[in-house]
Amino acid sequence: MLNFSKINIFFIYLIFFLISIFSILNLQFHDNKILDKKVNLGLDLQGGSYLLLEINSDSLVEEKIQSKVIPLKKLLKDNNLEYRNFKINNNSLVFSLKDLDKFELLFYSKKENLVNPYIDNYRSFELDYKKLDENYIEVMFSKFGLLTINNSALRQSIEIVRRRIDDVGTKEPTILQRGEKRILVELPGLKDPERIKKLLGKTAQLNFRLVSDNSEFGVDKLISENGETLEISKRIVMSGENLIDAQPSIQNQKNEPTVSFTLDRLGAQKFGRATSDNVGKRLAIVLDGKIISAPNINEPITSGKGMISGNFSFQEATDLALLLRSGALPTPLEVVEERTVGPDLGEDSIKSGITSLAVGFVLVILFMFYKYKIFGLVANTALIANLLMLIGVLTILEATLTLPGIAGIILTVGMAVDANVLIYERIREELKTEKSIIHAFDAGYSKAKITVLDANITTLIAAVILFAFGSGPVKGFAITLGIGIITTLFTAYFLARHLTSIIVLRNNHKDLKI
Amino acid sequence: MMKNINFVSQFKKANISSVIIFILSIFFIAFKGLNYGIDFKGGTLIELRTESPINSSLIRDTLNSMDLGDVNVKKFGKDGDYLIKVEQRENNNSNLIPEIKQTLSDNLNTEVDFRRVENVGPKVSSELLESSIIAISLALAAMLFYIWVRFEWQFSVGSIIALFHDVVITLGIFSVLSLEINLSIIAAVLTIVGYSMNDTVVIYDRIRENLFKYTKISISDVANLSINETLARTIITSVTTLLALVSIYILGGEILRGFSFAMILGVIIGTYSSIFVASPILKFFKVSYKTLEKEEEKIVP
Numbered sequence: 001m002l003n004f005s006k007i008n009i010f011f012i013y014l015i016f017f018l019i020s021i022f023s024i025l026n027l028q029f030h031d032n033k034i035l036d037k038k039v040n041l042g043l044d045l046q047g048g049s050y051l052l053l054e055i056n057s058d059s060l061v062e063e064k065i066q067s068k069v070i071p072l073k074k075l076l077k078d079n080n081l082e083y084r085n086f087k088i089n090n091n092s093l094v095f096s097l098k099d100l101d102k103f104e105l106l107f108y109s110k111k112e113n114l115v116n117p118y119i120d121n122y123r124s125f126e127l128d129y130k131k132l133d134e135n136y137i138e139v140m141f142s143k144f145g146l147l148t149i150n151n152s153a154l155r156q157s158i159e160i161v162r163r164r165i166d167d168v169g170t171k172e173p174t175i176l177q178r179g180e181k182r183i184l185v186e187l188p189g190l191k192d193p194e195r196i197k198k199l200l201g202k203t204a205q206l207n208f209r210l211v212s213d214n215s216e217f218g219v220d221k222l223i224s225e226n227g228e229t230l231e232i233s234k235r236i237v238m239s240g241e242n243l244i245d246a247q248p249s250i251q252n253q254k255n256e257p258t259v260s261f262t263l264d265r266l267g268a269q270k271f272g273r274a275t276s277d278n279v280g281k282r283l284a285i286v287l288d289g290k291i292i293s294a295p296n297i298n299e300p301i302t303s304g305k306g307m308i309s310g311n312f313s314f315q316e317a318t319d320l321a322l323l324l325r326s327g328a329l330p331t332p333l334e335v336v337e338e339r340t341v342g343p344d345l346g347e348d349s350i351k352s353g354i355t356s357l358a359v360g361f362v363l364v365i366l367f368m369f370y371k372y373k374i375f376g377l378v379a380n381t382a383l384i385a386n387l388l389m390l391i392g393v394l395t396i397l398e399a400t401l402t403l404p405g406i407a408g409i410i411l412t413v414g415m416a417v418d419a420n421v422l423i424y425e426r427i428r429e430e431l432k433t434e435k436s437i438i439h440a441f442d443a444g445y446s447k448a449k450i451t452v453l454d455a456n457i458t459t460l461i462a463a464v465i466l467f468a469f470g471s472g473p474v475k476g477f478a479i480t481l482g483i484g485i486i487t488t489l490f491t492a493y494f495l496a497r498h499l500t501s502i503i504v505l506r507n508n509h510k511d512l513k514i
Numbered sequence: 515m516m517k518n519i520n521f522v523s524q525f526k527k528a529n530i531s532s533v534i535i536f537i538l539s540i541f542f543i544a545f546k547g548l549n550y551g552i553d554f555k556g557g558t559l560i561e562l563r564t565e566s567p568i569n570s571s572l573i574r575d576t577l578n579s580m581d582l583g584d585v586n587v588k589k590f591g592k593d594g595d596y597l598i599k600v601e602q603r604e605n606n607n608s609n610l611i612p613e614i615k616q617t618l619s620d621n622l623n624t625e626v627d628f629r630r631v632e633n634v635g636p637k638v639s640s641e642l643l644e645s646s647i648i649a650i651s652l653a654l655a656a657m658l659f660y661i662w663v664r665f666e667w668q669f670s671v672g673s674i675i676a677l678f679h680d681v682v683i684t685l686g687i688f689s690v691l692s693l694e695i696n697l698s699i700i701a702a703v704l705t706i707v708g709y710s711m712n713d714t715v716v717i718y719d720r721i722r723e724n725l726f727k728y729t730k731i732s733i734s735d736v737a738n739l740s741i742n743e744t745l746a747r748t749i750i751t752s753v754t755t756l757l758a759l760v761s762i763y764i765l766g767g768e769i770l771r772g773f774s775f776a777m778i779l780g781v782i783i784g785t786y787s788s789i790f791v792a793s794p795i796l797k798f799f800k801v802s803y804k805t806l807e808k809e810e811e812k813i814v815p
């Protein structure tokens with residue numbers, strides 16, 4: 001175990017050098033174009049906000065099932081299927097039907113099925129039905145139909161969230177999908193996430209609807225911005241989808257903040273027609289079911305440009321413009337988890353983390369030197385090399401360092417010497433029976449090998465499981481602990497062994513103590 | 515060196531006290547319960563620093579006037595640093611945090627810096643608890659499997675009992691002291707599992723080696739010999755690990771204090787259990803080189 005070929009030595013130091021050189025990259029303060037790698041600081045160290053948002057697709061499912069009513073009725077009529085007692089529930093449609101066999105054939109037809117399309121990638125239909133009692137059947141979305149609705153809502157939501165956050169202009173936000181219903185948002189450096197939370201908390205569904213008391217579509221009773229109850233037609237003249245731009249502006253006459261908007265061609269047409277036909281009536285601007293304002297239509301607006309007023313402050317006008325520009329969220333978002341760390345707490349954490357690392361490191365080094373003298377120095381050299389390599393690997397992976405991650409490094413320092421302790425204690429035992437020092441060292445290394453591996457693999461298992469199940473900062477701990485074990489094995493079994501061999505081979509004839 | 519301490523003679527005493535402490539721990543966990551933090555219980559946590567020191571009862575009174583339900587205020591490290599915990603309410607008020615911040619800023623008559631704000635909803639907290647329990651169970655199962663592959667089943671049972679012993683007693687002490695259980699404590703418990711296993715494996719490796727080397731002497735004597743042979747290593751590694759941990763405990767700041775405390779407990783209990791719990795179990799199963807040879811025959815047909 002003490003013999004190293006030149007090529008072995010070359011590779012050991014090459015690997016050590018190549019990996020540990022990366023740890024130096026963290027010291028540079030300026031951007032380096034060639035090798036721009038660094039250990040990222042977690043939000044708990046640099047300060048910032050972490051938000052976990054959840055979509056709720058219930059309302060969307062309700063909407064979608066309603067949109068199936070007309071095509072379904074049409075299908076039944078076109079094929080002379082008699083149905084009765086058609087009822088729309090929250091997420092299903094119920095009706096009675098005589099000819100069930102014929103219905104089943106039509107319902108599960110793969111060709112040009114407008115009611116119940118076949119989703120190829122799931123090998124499933126969008127809808128399912130089940131028999132209730134007698135002739136009643138209930139139509140609802142299949143498992144994969146629901147999944148499709150959910151997934152597209154999630155994708156769309158992520159896109160809108162990204163646009164809204166980019167528009168606010170925070171630095172380097174992270175926006176990721178988490179599971180089937182959640183969006184993770186990390187906003188480094190943000191001290192107070194309230195504005196962002198407010199912006200993400202609104203779906204921002206904008207509708208233009210006429211104020212009228214006799215509408216064939218039915219009416220909603222809504223309260224306007226100045227307190228009067230208005231009956232608003234359910235018919236949507238135009239929705240926010242047709243907006244291509246929105247900007248806050250100041251109306252000159254009253255010096256009042258407003259939002260001016262620009263419509264796409266289709267929107268301009270719709271808007272032009274509606275305003276031409278209804279001059280003199282009032283048009284309500286409804287956002288998320290609330291009236292912003294309901295101005296009179298004085299003249300047709302055909303330019304595709306308009307303005308929304310509503311007693312805004314300038315901040316409100318700015319935020320509304322931002323929401324309208326970024327588009328509506330398909331479903332409301334709920335903040336299910338939120339963690340914000342102020343920048344000064346982050347700084348304090350870095351300071352105390354590094355202080356405890358330095359102190360722990362020095363204590364361990366002194367103790368090892370006291371216990372093993374010259375071989376303690378070897379173990380300590382290996383420990384320093386270990387630390388450099390650990391930081392090097394973290395840099396290569398551009399891993400995120402968290403406060404528990406720093407704790408993981410300190411713990412690695414404490415536990416890393418174990419490998420060398422196991423070996424040295426074994427050598428001490430061998431020296432009692434073995435006369436040749438070289439043989440004793442050799443036997444020590446080979447006999448301790450299995451134990452060292454066993455002992456480290458158990459900790460590695462714990463680290464891997466922690467990484468798989470842990471979240472955020474805890475994951476950071478698992479990363480440093482896990483990588484620490486691998487660098488420990490390398491430094492103990494290659495670097496320290498080589499250094500030991502140099503000492504042993506040079507001092508072979510002397511009375512070498514360990 | 516102080517080689518050859520008679521550990522085996524102490525096994526009985528140690529085992530009786532282990533069993534008593536283990537049962538007491540379960541009793542406390544079951545009846546007094548664990549003090550779950552907001553990670554697992556849901557709720558809101560606010561760490562704040564005031565410019566001039568104030569009485570923590572002022573914070574408590576201010577918050578009580580807001581009708582928030584169960585509110586917990588305590589000093590947190592330095593003078594002027596406080597940690598506030600507000601329980602989860604059913605009606606999810608999305609404006610809760612800004613309202614609390616505003617009320618505190620208005621009523622405390624001093625500059626307030628909100629250093630940390632966390633809010634965990636009920637869905638997330640129950641998921642975190644679930645995944646933590648899965649993680650710990652999985653870690654125990656993985657250890658069991660690894661030892662079963664590397665050693666024989668008697669060793670596997672012995673090490674897993676030692677692990678249970680460590681985890682339950684650590685949690686029992688947390689229950690007695692009403693210390694908070696949060697995500698970082700779970701990380702600590704998992705690391706303890708790894709560390710304790712590591713310690714047990716070193717002794718087991720030696721016991722197995724010695725069983726084949728000294729076929730004439732009893733398992734008690736082999737265990738005693740093996741524990742003594744590895745004792746120096748056991749102590750030195752515990753010391754270096756504890757040096758690192760105590761350094762985190764004292765200097766690592768308030769956030770890491772619970773974590774490092776759990777780890778310190780775990781290292782001490784884990785070291786003890788490798789000697790006084792894991793080894794006696796091999797004696798109980800009457801492990802000898804013969805039983806081990808039989809096992810090997812089974813594996814190698």
